[in-house]
Amino acid sequence: MDLYSTSNFSPGTSLLKRNSNDVGWEYGILYDSKNPDRVKCKLCGKEMGGAILEAKNKKRKMKREADVFSFEVDELNREDDLDEDPMDKFVMAVTTEDSLGGETGQENSNDVVSEERMRSVRQFFARWIYQSGIPFNVIESDSFRSFCEALGRFGPGWVPPSQCELRETLLEEEEEIIKEKLKSLELEWEQNEFSKEPQTGKFIFEYVDKCIEDVGVEKVVQVITDSAENNLAAAKMLKEKRLGIFWSTCAADTVKLMLEDIVKLPKISKYIEKAKAVTMFIYAHEKTLAMMRCHTKERDIVRPGVTRFATTFLTLQRLLEKKEQLRFMFVSDEWDKCKDSNYVKGRSAYYTCLSPAFWDGVKRVVKVLEPLVKVLRMVDGEKRPSMGFIYGELVEAKRSIKAATNNLERYYQPILDIIDENIKGRLDSPLHLTAYLLNPFYFYNEPPIQLDGTLMTGFLNCVETFYHGEFEKQDKAVDEFRIYQDKDGFFGTPYALRGCEQNTDEFDPGFSLDF
Structure with missing residues (x-):
């Protein structure tokens, strides 16, 4: 193998270089063929010993000097901007606006984090959500997104x-x-x-009426408030003055009032109180809590909800779900050895959980409350507009409650009375009745409602209010209702009829008849 080569030199040179792939030979040449350790720098012409190593060191030194010079130039340019500190971009305060939109200093995660690491982070986060019993919708809150943004900027x-x-x-x-x-x-x-000012109905009416004037009467269709008596009084006065504006109560608030009144009924409250006594005893003692979690595989029997009623209902559901595990816990040797089992409340919890009557009562209470909880979730959710379903779902809820009580009037009638009392003047307005009537799922699947005089009266009142003083539009709306009622035109097509067969979360009465 040749030790020296002239292949890398320019034409006419007699100098040599080592036959080597060392990167240092890009900057040095071997100018003395008799001494392979003498190298001459191509950049400055300096001759040096130490072979190519010295040339490489010289190159590194020049590179460092160039970097220092470049850094100093950047610093001088940066000093021209006296209003901005060089570290500002690293210590910017995180605001909600920053985290919810606009550019950030963080690169796209797909560019810097592998898919496997992203999956791992998501799984850790999901596990924390599941084990802590945190509602899934918390991730939609602005504050949570702000926290994630702040944590990402903070780093490890x-x-x-x-x-x-x-x-x-x-x-x-x-x-x-x-x-x-x-x-x-x-x-x-x-x-x-x-x-x-005292919050009387008159005061609220005057305040809302002034706001309507400020906004413009032609721009206001509906006013929504809670079910307080002063608001209902204000609604009555507004309807007398503003004949073309609807006033409705909040459906979620009204359903919550129904549920709060229902759980106070003696036949329901006694089972709720017993369930509370059991859970309070278990959670009040470290050993019983550990014992319960051992038998339920770390699943809590108390599920916190947004409201007190939600917590009660979710806890009753969880008790039913863990019924067998709890009964087994109270008859286990571990329970017999636990000193807490000798307390009065401990013996009471023992007899309660081993009582078939208690579990039958809890099951019946859950069945009675479930239909209204379903309505509450619908009106309090955002999956679909609920106006067209409120009245119909309340009608269906009353049927389900009757079935849950085996159609025994002494059980279901007090509950239905509470529902009807809260519906009256709140959720049976012309607007609610019209929405129910114009929902094809109910209208076509339940023919008797087509002959209901109350619903038709509500529809006509709604048309008169919505098109107040516009008689031609009122007549046209009534004529189009007859087409809808007789399934003429597009209303009778197979597509429209198939779209009204199932009342799922995806069903939209407006879309199903929109051609």
Whole structure:
């Protein structure tokens, strides 16, 4: 093998280079064929010993000097902007606006994180959600997205706050933040003297009426409030003055009032109280809590909800789900050895969980409440517009409640009375009745409603209100209703009829008849 080669030199040179792939030969030449350790730099012409190693060191030194020079130039250019600190981009405060839109300093995760790592992070997050019993819809909140953005900007090493910090320090700080945000509202209230006035029906009516004037009467179709008596009084006055505007109560608020009244009935409340006593005893003692979680495979029997009623209902459901595990726990040797079993409340919990009558009662209570809970979830959710289903689902709920009580009037009648009392004047307005009547799922699948005089009266009143004083439009609406009623035109096509066969979350009465 040749030791020297002239292949890399320019034409006419007699100097040699080593037959080597070392990158250093790009910057040095062997100018003395008798001494292979003498190298001459191509860049500056300096002759040096140490063979190609010295040339490589010289190249590194020149590279460092060039980098330093480039850095100094950048620093000089940066000094021209005296208003911006070089570290500002690394310590920018995170705001809700930053996290919900606009550009961020973080690259797309698909560019910097492998699919496997992303899957692992998602799984850890999902496991935390499942094990903690956190509602899935929390991930839709702006505050959660802000937290994720802040955590991503912080990077590795973040340590979660302690329970003490959450209970005290951070809670107090959040309270101060909210108070600060409320100051502007309080100032507006003081200027309008709103908080000083008694919240009578007349006052609310005058306030809402003024707002309607400010917005423009032609732009207001409906006013929605809760079911408080003063709001209902204001609604009556508004209907007398604003004949073309609907006033409705919040459906979710009304259904919650129904449920709160129903759970107070003696035949229902006694089972709820017994269930509460059992859960409170178990959670009040460390050993019984550990024993319960062991038998239920770490599943809690208390499921927190948004409201007190939601917590009660979800807990009853979980008790039924874990019925066998709880009964087995109370007859186990571990329970007999537990000193808490000798307490009065412990013996009471024991007899309750081993009582067939208790479990039958809990099952009946859940069956009675489930239909209304279904309605509540529908009106409180965002899967589909609920106006066309509220009245119809309440009718169906009453049927289900009758079936849950084996059609025994002494059981279901008090419940239906509460439902009807809360519906009256709130969820049976002309707008609700018309929405029920114009929902093809109910109209075509339940022919008797086509002959219901109350529904037809509600429909006509709704048309008169919506097209107040516009008689031609009122007549046209009534004529088109007859086409809808007789299934003429597009209403009678197989596509339209098939679309009305099932009342699922995907069913949209407006879309099914939209051609």
